[in-house]
Amino acid sequence: MANIDSANQQAVERMMDARPILKGVAPARDVIPGMKPNLLLHAGPPIEWERMSGPLRGAVIGALIFEGLAKNEKDATSLVEKGEVDFAPCHHHSTVGPMAGVTSASMMVYILENETHGNKAFSNLNEGYGKVLRYGAFSDEVIAKLKWMNEKMGPILAKAIEASGGIDIRALLSESLHMGDEGHNRNKAGSIIYTAKLAPWIAKVTDDSALESEILKALGENALSVLNPVMACCKAMADSAHGVEGSTMVTTMARNGTDFGMRVSGLGYEWFTAPAEIPDGLFFPSFTSADANPDIGDSTITETAGIGAFAMAAAPAIVTFISGTPQDAINASLEMYEITVAEHKHFTIPQLDFRGTPTGIDIRKVVELGIPPRVNTGIAHKEAGVGQVGAGLVRPPMKIFEDAVRAYAKKYKL
């Protein structure tokens, strides 16, 4: 046990010491290792087309139309069924994406570099609200928005971020947790900090006032604009903690809309999976939990790195969006201390007297105490093309932790 504890301590120190800097924006094909034209990355553990849920299928169709590989839904489906499209988890390519997480070769992605350990991580640009690819919508307006982001906003962001010398996303998160964000479902403060930090550089790198104004509006009015750099930041942190021999600390939690998948620092690249649950929460008018798709998205990388639902106590105002009371928010963080390895050095919660957020999930504690991690999440409609229907809370299935503990016992001959 002493060895396991010290392995976990080493893993969590690496995760907390990681300092990912947002260094740029570039087309996925130019920067993501192994990216190629007919490859689509998706959220969660590996999955084949046949088992994909509605929103993931919708996002696949949209991405193929966006890439010009298909003209419409029928085209796209037949292309996939002919086996001409390859699929892989974002996580297999140092990448994370919210909800469906579909990332294709031409898409502009954020580049995060971990200055402490040297690894990189990537995430696509955030589309904002309404009909969006990440919730499985693929209508003409969705594709048009993606093209505007890719052709107009992306290149300016690339220049502005380069001119700025890089943005320290860990520092941004430390600040936003003191401003009522938890970094997963609530990124309101982070997104305007991000906008305000970039604005002077955006002004510098463009002379097109109208475009500049549009970009600043798109960033500033989207309370999730920083979610994707934040997720890539957490991915870079978690990846740097992966592969510590003997560690029982979780380094990946991700859902593809069908399965919830997990990986553990000391257990190599094996995925432990089980069917994803339907989140509990608040639904938009005219929708109910009968419309909800099972849990989907790589955004659980935030909880993996010690924020999101783990930092709920810092974000009492979030309860108006995902249900519950401010006291529930405090209790959520307090409960997560039970199953984690450390209190974060850099992420603190003013409401808990500046205690560090609960960081580094220990699969042993989860199984022993019967407390699975908490996850905040958006809720997608179960059919392709509809979009978001609510937001709420979910827990991973207990089975994956039990399987992982068994695998650990086998590997380490306990």
Add this chain to the structure above:
Amino acid sequence: MANIDSANQQAVERMMDARPILKGVAPARDVIPGMKPNLLLHAGPPIEWERMSGPLRGAVIGALIFEGLAKNEKDATSLVEKGEVDFAPCHHHSTVGPMAGVTSASMMVYILENETHGNKAFSNLNEGYGKVLRYGAFSDEVIAKLKWMNEKMGPILAKAIEASGGIDIRALLSESLHMGDEGHNRNKAGSIIYTAKLAPWIAKVTDDSALESEILKALGENALSVLNPVMACCKAMADSAHGVEGSTMVTTMARNGTDFGMRVSGLGYEWFTAPAEIPDGLFFPSFTSADANPDIGDSTITETAGIGAFAMAAAPAIVTFISGTPQDAINASLEMYEITVAEHKHFTIPQLDFRGTPTGIDIRKVVELGIPPRVNTGIAHKEAGVGQVGAGLVRPPMKIFEDAVRAYAKKYKL
């Protein structure tokens, strides 16, 4: 008593229903009623030169140099001593200014219009940190910064705010209180919301990328950039509640660095004054409370309107700046419910289950319970030209409430 209660209810409803919109920026002489070239407005109740404290004198000297009425300190002092400069409280001209609050005819000021009741209020532009006029500094760099703000930033802000159609500062405050601000000493969230809201309009109204970048940096990096519009917003709210016959509700609290002054809704324009106290708090390295000037500034208009120290529970992170613990912050708000008339309709505190902030100080309750209002504040050096030395907490002297209760009894023959 029933009559007093209903008068107070009427006053507080007016204060809460006021909806001040930031409509523009213009030179003081063009918009502030009664403004003229040799008139300097200052914070707090009326005061003559002889009794002015160091920081207020320093700001007077700086403003005379800024206006071109004096070349240097000696010039300025002799001009004042010859009686060629008139002084009046900002509050006598629908205006408020942080710290020394000195406002001269050429200075650009924010224009707030209360859409509910039609009254206007004004405040100068925020200078940021370091050596600044509002803390009594008047060196060349201070004057140069003021000129840049007036000649470069001010006209662009004027155009951008006009193009935006106006910014609802009450709505901005409602949002920023859910993001860890209390609206007086902590305006971190509000200032970046303000920056992010203005940025697209600033981009639209200027083609000078370098200037635009400088302005966006000045707004975004100054965590107090929105303080002045917030103060003018509170002033417009409080003014709309003034003059309700029979009301014992406070509508002005303000300090000139020598005296603390208060006015009451049902007691006309009489100032109740007593010597200002030295604030308690955290001092910058190498300074102690021996360096501190007594309490100064019109920013107590925030507490008057139900935010600032009254909303402390919403801003647990502020304790790192002004001392205390997050529990003290909760207790501060809870205590203020004891002496106030209402819970605010629009300003709510997530940490207290979205309870409205304590709003509308009742002089009867203050005297009866022996609980003077709490005030958050910056602390100025007592000598002219030095600047800020810390930040902390202060209470108005009890005497002004006792005097006001006596004056009330006399006026209303109780």
